[in-house]
Amino acid sequence: MYRTVCIAQYMNESAFENLKLELRRGCLVLAVLSQLRVEHYGYTLRKALAEDGLEIEESTLYPLLRRLETQGLLTSEWREEEKRNKRFYRLSKDGKLVLRQLLDEWQTMGASLGRILRESKV
Amino acid sequence: MNLLNRYLQEVSKYLPKARREDIVAELRANITSQLEDREEELGRPLTEDEIVAMLQHHGNPMIVAGRYRPHNLGLAFGVQLIGPELFPFYRMILLLNFCITLVILAIVLPIVAREVPGAITLGRFLTPLLMQFAAVTVIFIALEQGKDHVLNRWDPGQLPPLKTASEDGPSARNIFNFVAAAVGTLWLALTPRWPYLLLGPGALYLPAIPMKLMPEWVWFYGAIVALLCLQLGLQFLNLLRMLTRRAGRVADLTLKCAGLAIGILLAFKFPNYVTSPYQDVAEWANLSFLICVIVGVAIGLFGIVRALSRDHRAELTGPRTDHQNPRPYGTGL
Numbered sequence: 001m002y003r004t005v006c007i008a009q010y011m012n013e014s015a016f017e018n019l020k021l022e023l024r025r026g027c028l029v030l031a032v033l034s035q036l037r038v039e040h041y042g043y044t045l046r047k048a049l050a051e052d053g054l055e056i057e058e059s060t061l062y063p064l065l066r067r068l069e070t071q072g073l074l075t076s077e078w079r080e081e082e083k084r085n086k087r088f089y090r091l092s093k094d095g096k097l098v099l100r101q102l103l104d105e106w107q108t109m110g111a112s113l114g115r116i117l118r119e120s121k122v
Numbered sequence: 123m124n125l126l127n128r129y130l131q132e133v134s135k136y137l138p139k140a141r142r143e144d145i146v147a148e149l150r151a152n153i154t155s156q157l158e159d160r161e162e163e164l165g166r167p168l169t170e171d172e173i174v175a176m177l178q179h180h181g182n183p184m185i186v187a188g189r190y191r192p193h194n195l196g197l198a199f200g201v202q203l204i205g206p207e208l209f210p211f212y213r214m215i216l217l218l219n220f221c222i223t224l225v226i227l228a229i230v231l232p233i234v235a236r237e238v239p240g241a242i243t244l245g246r247f248l249t250p251l252l253m254q255f256a257a258v259t260v261i262f263i264a265l266e267q268g269k270d271h272v273l274n275r276w277d278p279g280q281l282p283p284l285k286t287a288s289e290d291g292p293s294a295r296n297i298f299n300f301v302a303a304a305v306g307t308l309w310l311a312l313t314p315r316w317p318y319l320l321l322g323p324g325a326l327y328l329p330a331i332p333m334k335l336m337p338e339w340v341w342f343y344g345a346i347v348a349l350l351c352l353q354l355g356l357q358f359l360n361l362l363r364m365l366t367r368r369a370g371r372v373a374d375l376t377l378k379c380a381g382l383a384i385g386i387l388l389a390f391k392f393p394n395y396v397t398s399p400y401q402d403v404a405e406w407a408n409l410s411f412l413i414c415v416i417v418g419v420a421i422g423l424f425g426i427v428r429a430l431s432r433d434h435r436a437e438l439t440g441p442r443t444d445h446q447n448p449r450p451y452g453t454g455l
Contacts, residue, residue, distance in 0.1 A: 043156055
Protein backbone atom coordinates (compact mmCIF):
# COMPACT_ATOMS: atom_id res chain seq x y z
CA MET A 1 0.00 0.00 0.00
CA TYR A 2 2.77 2.41 1.06
CA ARG A 3 4.72 1.45 -2.06
CA THR A 4 1.70 2.16 -4.31
CA VAL A 5 1.27 5.59 -2.72
CA CYS A 6 4.97 6.35 -3.24
CA ILE A 7 4.83 5.33 -6.92
CA ALA A 8 1.68 7.43 -7.46
CA GLN A 9 3.33 10.38 -5.74
CA TYR A 10 6.49 9.93 -7.84
CA MET A 11 4.42 9.83 -11.05
CA ASN A 12 2.50 12.96 -10.01
CA GLU A 13 5.74 14.78 -9.28
CA SER A 14 7.25 13.63 -12.55
CA ALA A 15 4.13 14.71 -14.50
CA PHE A 16 4.19 18.05 -12.72
CA GLU A 17 7.87 18.56 -13.54
CA ASN A 18 7.26 17.76 -17.21
CA LEU A 19 4.27 20.10 -17.42
CA LYS A 20 6.15 22.85 -15.60
CA LEU A 21 9.02 22.42 -18.07
CA GLU A 22 6.64 22.75 -21.02
CA LEU A 23 4.99 25.82 -19.49
CA ARG A 24 8.36 27.45 -18.81
CA ARG A 25 9.82 26.70 -22.25
CA GLY A 26 7.63 29.14 -24.17
CA CYS A 27 7.81 31.75 -21.42
CA LEU A 28 11.61 31.66 -21.44
CA VAL A 29 11.76 32.46 -25.14
CA LEU A 30 9.41 35.38 -24.61
CA ALA A 31 11.42 36.64 -21.65
CA VAL A 32 14.75 36.32 -23.47
CA LEU A 33 13.45 38.09 -26.58
CA SER A 34 11.97 40.87 -24.44
CA GLN A 35 15.16 41.31 -22.46
CA LEU A 36 17.26 41.46 -25.62
CA ARG A 37 15.62 44.63 -26.80
CA VAL A 38 18.71 45.92 -24.99
CA GLU A 39 22.05 44.35 -25.89
CA HIS A 40 23.45 41.75 -23.48
CA TYR A 41 26.01 38.99 -23.43
CA GLY A 42 25.09 35.60 -21.97
CA TYR A 43 26.01 36.17 -18.36
CA THR A 44 24.52 39.66 -17.96
CA LEU A 45 21.34 38.48 -19.66
CA ARG A 46 21.06 35.64 -17.17
CA LYS A 47 21.61 38.10 -14.33
CA ALA A 48 19.02 40.51 -15.69
CA LEU A 49 16.46 37.71 -15.98
CA ALA A 50 17.24 36.51 -12.46
CA GLU A 51 16.85 40.04 -11.08
CA ASP A 52 13.36 40.09 -12.60
CA GLY A 53 12.61 36.79 -10.87
CA LEU A 54 13.22 34.39 -13.75
CA GLU A 55 16.03 32.04 -12.84
CA ILE A 56 17.36 30.13 -15.81
CA GLU A 57 20.14 27.55 -15.97
CA GLU A 58 23.27 28.56 -17.89
CA SER A 59 23.18 25.31 -19.84
CA THR A 60 19.65 26.16 -20.99
CA LEU A 61 20.10 29.84 -21.72
CA TYR A 62 23.32 29.86 -23.74
CA PRO A 63 22.25 27.20 -26.27
CA LEU A 64 18.84 28.90 -26.46
CA LEU A 65 20.54 32.11 -27.57
CA ARG A 66 22.30 30.21 -30.33
CA ARG A 67 19.04 28.65 -31.49
CA LEU A 68 17.24 31.98 -31.55
CA GLU A 69 20.10 33.45 -33.53
CA THR A 70 19.96 30.58 -36.02
CA GLN A 71 16.25 31.28 -36.41
CA GLY A 72 17.12 34.86 -37.30
CA LEU A 73 15.46 36.37 -34.22
CA LEU A 74 18.73 37.58 -32.70
CA THR A 75 21.92 39.06 -34.05
CA SER A 76 25.25 38.79 -32.30
CA GLU A 77 28.73 40.21 -32.46
CA TRP A 78 32.02 39.53 -30.70
CA ARG A 79 33.35 42.62 -28.98
CA GLU A 80 35.95 43.37 -26.37
CA GLU A 81 34.68 44.59 -23.02
CA GLU A 82 36.75 44.84 -19.86
CA LYS A 83 39.74 43.36 -21.71
CA ARG A 84 37.80 40.24 -22.66
CA ASN A 85 36.03 39.18 -25.85
CA LYS A 86 32.33 38.65 -25.30
CA ARG A 87 29.53 37.73 -27.61
CA PHE A 88 26.77 40.33 -27.44
CA TYR A 89 23.24 39.53 -28.54
CA ARG A 90 20.37 41.79 -29.45
CA LEU A 91 16.97 41.45 -31.05
CA SER A 92 17.04 41.44 -34.87
CA LYS A 93 14.50 43.14 -37.10
CA ASP A 94 12.61 39.86 -37.53
CA GLY A 95 12.96 39.26 -33.80
CA LYS A 96 11.20 42.55 -33.03
CA LEU A 97 8.31 41.56 -35.26
CA VAL A 98 8.04 38.07 -33.76
CA LEU A 99 8.25 39.49 -30.24
CA ARG A 100 5.36 41.86 -30.94
CA GLN A 101 3.27 38.95 -32.25
CA LEU A 102 4.20 36.74 -29.30
CA LEU A 103 3.30 39.47 -26.82
CA ASP A 104 -0.11 39.90 -28.47
CA GLU A 105 -0.60 36.15 -28.25
CA TRP A 106 0.53 36.12 -24.64
CA GLN A 107 -1.92 38.86 -23.69
CA THR A 108 -4.82 37.15 -25.47
CA MET A 109 -4.01 33.83 -23.80
CA GLY A 110 -3.52 35.47 -20.42
CA ALA A 111 -6.91 37.17 -20.63
CA SER A 112 -8.62 33.92 -21.71
CA LEU A 113 -6.90 31.92 -19.01
CA GLY A 114 -7.85 34.54 -16.43
CA ARG A 115 -11.52 34.22 -17.42
CA ILE A 116 -11.36 30.41 -17.41
CA LEU A 117 -9.72 30.31 -13.99
CA ARG A 118 -12.24 32.76 -12.54
CA GLU A 119 -15.13 30.71 -13.92
CA SER A 120 -13.82 27.38 -12.64
CA LYS A 121 -12.58 28.95 -9.37
CA VAL A 122 -9.41 26.85 -9.17
CA MET B 123 41.43 28.88 -13.92
CA ASN B 124 43.07 25.51 -14.44
CA LEU B 125 39.82 23.82 -13.39
CA LEU B 126 37.80 26.00 -15.75
CA ASN B 127 40.16 25.14 -18.61
CA ARG B 128 39.82 21.46 -17.80
CA TYR B 129 36.04 21.81 -17.74
CA LEU B 130 35.97 23.62 -21.08
CA GLN B 131 38.35 21.08 -22.56
CA GLU B 132 35.90 18.34 -21.56
CA VAL B 133 32.88 20.23 -22.95
CA SER B 134 34.71 20.86 -26.22
CA LYS B 135 35.19 17.11 -26.72
CA TYR B 136 31.47 16.66 -27.33
CA LEU B 137 30.80 19.83 -29.32
CA PRO B 138 30.31 19.93 -33.08
CA LYS B 139 33.76 20.55 -34.57
CA ALA B 140 32.85 23.55 -36.72
CA ARG B 141 31.41 25.60 -33.85
CA ARG B 142 33.66 24.26 -31.10
CA GLU B 143 36.01 27.21 -30.74
CA ASP B 144 33.21 29.73 -30.91
CA ILE B 145 31.07 28.02 -28.28
CA VAL B 146 34.00 27.40 -25.95
CA ALA B 147 35.07 31.06 -26.24
CA GLU B 148 31.56 32.19 -25.35
CA LEU B 149 31.27 29.75 -22.45
CA ARG B 150 34.65 30.88 -21.16
CA ALA B 151 33.61 34.54 -21.24
CA ASN B 152 30.32 33.81 -19.45
CA ILE B 153 31.73 31.53 -16.76
CA THR B 154 34.69 33.84 -16.12
CA SER B 155 32.31 36.78 -15.65
CA GLN B 156 30.29 34.68 -13.23
CA LEU B 157 33.40 33.71 -11.25
CA GLU B 158 34.59 37.32 -11.14
CA ASP B 159 31.18 38.53 -10.03
CA ARG B 160 31.17 36.01 -7.20
CA GLU B 161 34.70 37.05 -6.17
CA GLU B 162 33.63 40.68 -6.13
CA GLU B 163 30.61 39.78 -4.02
CA LEU B 164 32.77 37.88 -1.50
CA GLY B 165 35.66 40.35 -1.65
CA ARG B 166 38.22 37.55 -2.05
CA PRO B 167 39.37 34.99 -4.61
CA LEU B 168 37.24 31.85 -4.85
CA THR B 169 38.52 28.68 -3.28
CA GLU B 170 38.94 25.50 -5.31
CA ASP B 171 35.83 24.02 -3.66
CA GLU B 172 33.74 27.03 -4.59
CA ILE B 173 34.84 26.80 -8.22
CA VAL B 174 34.08 23.07 -8.17
CA ALA B 175 30.57 23.81 -6.85
CA MET B 176 30.00 26.44 -9.53
CA LEU B 177 31.09 24.13 -12.34
CA GLN B 178 29.03 21.32 -10.91
CA HIS B 179 26.03 23.59 -10.99
CA HIS B 180 26.84 24.56 -14.57
CA GLY B 181 26.34 20.93 -15.56
CA ASN B 182 27.96 17.76 -16.76
CA PRO B 183 30.16 18.62 -19.78
CA MET B 184 28.48 15.99 -21.93
CA ILE B 185 24.99 17.33 -21.20
CA VAL B 186 26.09 20.94 -21.64
CA ALA B 187 27.66 20.15 -25.02
CA GLY B 188 24.64 18.06 -26.07
CA ARG B 189 22.43 21.11 -25.80
CA TYR B 190 24.49 22.89 -28.43
CA ARG B 191 23.95 20.19 -31.02
CA PRO B 192 22.31 21.73 -34.09
CA HIS B 193 19.32 19.39 -34.32
CA ASN B 194 17.62 19.13 -31.00
CA LEU B 195 15.97 15.85 -31.87
CA GLY B 196 14.78 13.10 -29.59
CA LEU B 197 13.06 9.75 -29.75
CA ALA B 198 9.51 9.69 -28.45
CA PHE B 199 6.77 7.11 -28.38
CA GLY B 200 4.04 8.95 -26.53
CA VAL B 201 6.56 9.84 -23.84
CA GLN B 202 10.08 10.96 -24.62
CA LEU B 203 12.33 7.89 -24.63
CA ILE B 204 15.64 9.48 -25.61
CA GLY B 205 16.11 13.18 -24.97
CA PRO B 206 17.95 15.74 -27.12
CA GLU B 207 21.12 15.55 -25.00
CA LEU B 208 21.69 11.86 -25.66
CA PHE B 209 20.09 11.65 -29.11
CA PRO B 210 23.19 12.75 -31.11
CA PHE B 211 25.24 10.02 -29.42
CA TYR B 212 22.44 7.48 -29.98
CA ARG B 213 22.31 8.35 -33.69
CA MET B 214 26.09 8.14 -34.01
CA ILE B 215 26.34 4.69 -32.34
CA LEU B 216 23.39 3.39 -34.38
CA LEU B 217 24.94 4.54 -37.66
CA LEU B 218 28.31 3.05 -36.75
CA ASN B 219 26.72 -0.28 -35.81
CA PHE B 220 24.67 -0.39 -39.02
CA CYS B 221 27.73 0.25 -41.16
CA ILE B 222 29.76 -2.47 -39.43
CA THR B 223 26.87 -4.94 -39.66
CA LEU B 224 26.35 -4.19 -43.37
CA VAL B 225 30.02 -4.77 -44.13
CA ILE B 226 30.02 -8.06 -42.20
CA LEU B 227 26.82 -9.19 -43.93
CA ALA B 228 28.26 -8.28 -47.32
CA ILE B 229 31.20 -10.60 -46.63
CA VAL B 230 29.33 -13.44 -44.92
CA LEU B 231 26.16 -13.71 -47.01
CA PRO B 232 27.81 -14.78 -50.32
CA ILE B 233 29.65 -17.56 -48.49
CA VAL B 234 26.48 -18.75 -46.74
CA ALA B 235 24.58 -18.58 -50.02
CA ARG B 236 27.21 -20.76 -51.66
CA GLU B 237 27.33 -23.33 -48.87
CA VAL B 238 23.60 -23.52 -48.08
CA PRO B 239 21.51 -22.71 -51.14
CA GLY B 240 18.23 -20.98 -50.29
CA ALA B 241 19.40 -20.08 -46.79
CA ILE B 242 19.40 -16.35 -47.49
CA THR B 243 16.06 -14.67 -47.00
CA LEU B 244 15.09 -11.06 -46.48
CA GLY B 245 14.29 -11.90 -42.85
CA ARG B 246 17.78 -13.27 -42.25
CA PHE B 247 19.24 -10.13 -43.79
CA LEU B 248 17.12 -7.74 -41.76
CA THR B 249 17.21 -9.58 -38.42
CA PRO B 250 20.76 -8.54 -37.41
CA LEU B 251 19.98 -4.93 -38.31
CA LEU B 252 16.76 -4.93 -36.30
CA MET B 253 18.54 -6.58 -33.37
CA GLN B 254 21.23 -3.90 -33.47
CA PHE B 255 18.57 -1.21 -33.55
CA ALA B 256 16.65 -2.76 -30.65
CA ALA B 257 19.75 -3.35 -28.49
CA VAL B 258 21.19 0.15 -28.98
CA THR B 259 17.77 1.76 -28.45
CA VAL B 260 17.12 -0.17 -25.22
CA ILE B 261 20.56 0.77 -23.86
CA PHE B 262 20.02 4.45 -24.62
CA ILE B 263 16.49 4.44 -23.17
CA ALA B 264 17.95 2.97 -19.97
CA LEU B 265 20.69 5.63 -20.04
CA GLU B 266 18.07 8.34 -20.51
CA GLN B 267 16.10 7.09 -17.52
CA GLY B 268 19.17 6.98 -15.32
CA LYS B 269 20.68 10.12 -16.82
CA ASP B 270 19.85 12.40 -13.93
CA HIS B 271 21.32 9.97 -11.42
CA VAL B 272 24.41 9.05 -13.39
CA LEU B 273 25.32 12.17 -15.37
CA ASN B 274 24.49 14.73 -12.72
CA ARG B 275 26.64 12.91 -10.19
CA TRP B 276 30.00 14.00 -11.50
CA ASP B 277 32.99 15.56 -9.88
CA PRO B 278 34.79 18.46 -11.60
CA GLY B 279 37.85 17.53 -9.56
CA GLN B 280 38.04 14.28 -11.54
CA LEU B 281 38.20 16.02 -14.92
CA PRO B 282 41.16 14.91 -17.05
CA PRO B 283 44.23 17.15 -16.80
CA LEU B 284 44.71 19.89 -19.33
CA LYS B 285 46.43 18.70 -22.47
CA THR B 286 49.66 20.54 -23.07
CA ALA B 287 50.53 21.98 -26.46
CA SER B 288 52.79 19.03 -27.18
CA GLU B 289 49.99 16.55 -26.44
CA ASP B 290 47.17 18.36 -28.17
CA GLY B 291 49.09 20.37 -30.68
CA PRO B 292 50.07 19.40 -34.15
CA SER B 293 53.16 17.37 -33.34
CA ALA B 294 51.86 14.34 -31.44
CA ARG B 295 48.59 13.94 -33.27
CA ASN B 296 49.85 14.75 -36.72
CA ILE B 297 52.92 12.52 -36.41
CA PHE B 298 50.63 9.66 -35.41
CA ASN B 299 48.25 10.41 -38.30
CA PHE B 300 51.11 10.55 -40.75
CA VAL B 301 52.76 7.31 -39.59
CA ALA B 302 49.41 5.48 -39.52
CA ALA B 303 48.52 6.73 -43.01
CA ALA B 304 51.99 5.83 -44.35
CA VAL B 305 51.79 2.29 -42.96
CA GLY B 306 48.23 1.88 -44.27
CA THR B 307 49.10 3.13 -47.76
CA LEU B 308 52.18 0.91 -47.97
CA TRP B 309 50.15 -2.07 -46.81
CA LEU B 310 47.47 -1.41 -49.42
CA ALA B 311 50.03 -0.89 -52.19
CA LEU B 312 51.86 -4.15 -51.39
CA THR B 313 48.82 -6.37 -50.87
CA PRO B 314 48.21 -7.30 -54.56
CA ARG B 315 51.82 -8.47 -54.88
CA TRP B 316 51.88 -10.22 -51.50
CA PRO B 317 48.30 -11.29 -50.64
CA TYR B 318 49.75 -12.83 -47.47
CA LEU B 319 49.64 -9.32 -46.00
CA LEU B 320 45.84 -9.37 -46.20
CA LEU B 321 44.91 -13.03 -45.92
CA GLY B 322 47.76 -14.47 -43.88
CA PRO B 323 48.26 -18.23 -44.42
CA GLY B 324 44.91 -18.23 -46.26
CA ALA B 325 46.72 -16.65 -49.21
CA LEU B 326 48.04 -20.12 -50.12
CA TYR B 327 44.47 -21.16 -50.99
CA LEU B 328 43.88 -18.11 -53.16
CA PRO B 329 44.56 -19.90 -56.48
CA ALA B 330 41.98 -22.54 -55.55
CA ILE B 331 39.15 -20.03 -54.93
CA PRO B 332 36.76 -20.10 -57.90
CA MET B 333 36.59 -16.32 -58.10
CA LYS B 334 38.83 -13.74 -59.79
CA LEU B 335 38.86 -9.97 -59.74
CA MET B 336 38.13 -8.27 -63.08
CA PRO B 337 41.23 -6.86 -64.85
CA GLU B 338 39.82 -3.29 -64.62
CA TRP B 339 40.43 -3.47 -60.90
CA VAL B 340 44.11 -2.67 -61.52
CA TRP B 341 43.14 0.86 -62.63
CA PHE B 342 40.80 1.49 -59.75
CA TYR B 343 43.24 0.06 -57.27
CA GLY B 344 45.99 2.25 -58.71
CA ALA B 345 43.74 5.31 -58.46
CA ILE B 346 42.89 4.56 -54.82
CA VAL B 347 46.56 4.06 -53.91
CA ALA B 348 47.49 7.29 -55.75
CA LEU B 349 44.80 9.15 -53.84
CA LEU B 350 46.12 7.79 -50.55
CA CYS B 351 49.63 8.91 -51.54
CA LEU B 352 48.30 12.43 -52.13
CA GLN B 353 46.58 12.28 -48.74
CA LEU B 354 49.93 11.26 -47.29
CA GLY B 355 51.55 14.28 -48.95
CA LEU B 356 48.89 16.52 -47.47
CA GLN B 357 49.52 15.12 -44.01
CA PHE B 358 53.25 15.63 -44.49
CA LEU B 359 52.70 19.32 -45.30
CA ASN B 360 50.42 19.50 -42.31
CA LEU B 361 53.12 17.96 -40.17
CA LEU B 362 55.52 20.69 -41.22
CA ARG B 363 52.76 23.26 -40.58
CA MET B 364 53.03 24.46 -44.14
CA LEU B 365 49.27 24.72 -44.63
CA THR B 366 46.87 27.22 -43.17
CA ARG B 367 43.62 25.81 -41.88
CA ARG B 368 41.72 27.03 -44.93
CA ALA B 369 44.24 25.63 -47.44
CA GLY B 370 44.27 22.32 -45.57
CA ARG B 371 40.51 22.09 -45.66
CA VAL B 372 40.33 22.89 -49.37
CA ALA B 373 42.99 20.25 -50.17
CA ASP B 374 41.28 17.71 -47.92
CA LEU B 375 37.91 18.38 -49.53
CA THR B 376 39.40 18.06 -53.02
CA LEU B 377 40.83 14.64 -52.15
CA LYS B 378 37.51 13.57 -50.65
CA CYS B 379 35.74 14.61 -53.88
CA ALA B 380 38.28 12.64 -55.95
CA GLY B 381 37.66 9.60 -53.72
CA LEU B 382 33.93 10.04 -54.21
CA ALA B 383 34.38 10.22 -57.98
CA ILE B 384 36.26 6.89 -57.92
CA GLY B 385 33.48 5.39 -55.79
CA ILE B 386 30.78 6.62 -58.20
CA LEU B 387 32.68 5.22 -61.18
CA LEU B 388 33.02 1.90 -59.37
CA ALA B 389 29.33 1.81 -58.53
CA PHE B 390 27.78 2.90 -61.80
CA LYS B 391 30.25 2.33 -64.63
CA PHE B 392 31.68 -0.97 -63.52
CA PRO B 393 28.88 -3.44 -62.76
CA ASN B 394 31.03 -6.59 -62.52
CA TYR B 395 33.75 -6.73 -59.92
CA VAL B 396 34.54 -10.46 -59.99
CA THR B 397 34.17 -13.38 -62.33
CA SER B 398 33.52 -16.95 -61.34
CA PRO B 399 32.66 -20.21 -63.13
CA TYR B 400 29.73 -20.43 -60.67
CA GLN B 401 27.17 -17.86 -61.71
CA ASP B 402 25.43 -17.64 -58.32
CA VAL B 403 28.73 -16.97 -56.51
CA ALA B 404 29.62 -14.25 -59.02
CA GLU B 405 26.16 -12.66 -58.68
CA TRP B 406 26.25 -12.64 -54.88
CA ALA B 407 29.82 -11.37 -54.72
CA ASN B 408 29.09 -8.61 -57.25
CA LEU B 409 25.95 -7.60 -55.40
CA SER B 410 27.82 -7.53 -52.07
CA PHE B 411 30.62 -5.44 -53.58
CA LEU B 412 28.08 -3.08 -55.11
CA ILE B 413 26.30 -2.62 -51.76
CA CYS B 414 29.63 -1.91 -50.06
CA VAL B 415 30.62 0.61 -52.74
CA ILE B 416 27.21 2.36 -52.61
CA VAL B 417 27.35 2.55 -48.81
CA GLY B 418 30.91 3.92 -49.12
CA VAL B 419 29.78 6.51 -51.69
CA ALA B 420 26.85 7.53 -49.47
CA ILE B 421 29.14 7.91 -46.43
CA GLY B 422 31.67 9.85 -48.55
CA LEU B 423 28.97 12.15 -49.89
CA PHE B 424 27.58 12.69 -46.41
CA GLY B 425 31.11 13.52 -45.18
CA ILE B 426 31.64 16.08 -47.94
CA VAL B 427 28.24 17.75 -47.41
CA ARG B 428 28.86 17.85 -43.67
CA ALA B 429 32.36 19.31 -44.08
CA LEU B 430 31.01 21.96 -46.46
CA SER B 431 28.15 22.92 -44.19
CA ARG B 432 30.51 23.04 -41.18
CA ASP B 433 32.87 25.34 -43.04
CA HIS B 434 29.95 27.49 -44.12
CA ARG B 435 28.59 27.72 -40.59
CA ALA B 436 32.05 28.40 -39.17
CA GLU B 437 32.47 31.26 -41.66
CA LEU B 438 29.13 32.69 -40.61
CA THR B 439 29.49 32.33 -36.88
CA GLY B 440 33.22 31.98 -36.11
CA PRO B 441 34.80 34.77 -34.09
CA ARG B 442 38.16 34.20 -35.75
CA THR B 443 39.36 33.99 -39.30
CA ASP B 444 42.58 32.73 -40.83
CA HIS B 445 43.63 36.31 -41.21
CA GLN B 446 43.27 36.97 -37.50
CA ASN B 447 44.43 33.57 -36.42
CA PRO B 448 46.62 31.78 -38.97
CA ARG B 449 46.84 28.38 -37.36
CA PRO B 450 47.92 25.19 -39.12
CA TYR B 451 45.28 22.83 -40.39
CA GLY B 452 44.24 20.06 -38.02
CA THR B 453 45.59 21.47 -34.80
CA GLY B 454 42.37 20.92 -32.85
CA LEU B 455 41.34 23.30 -30.10
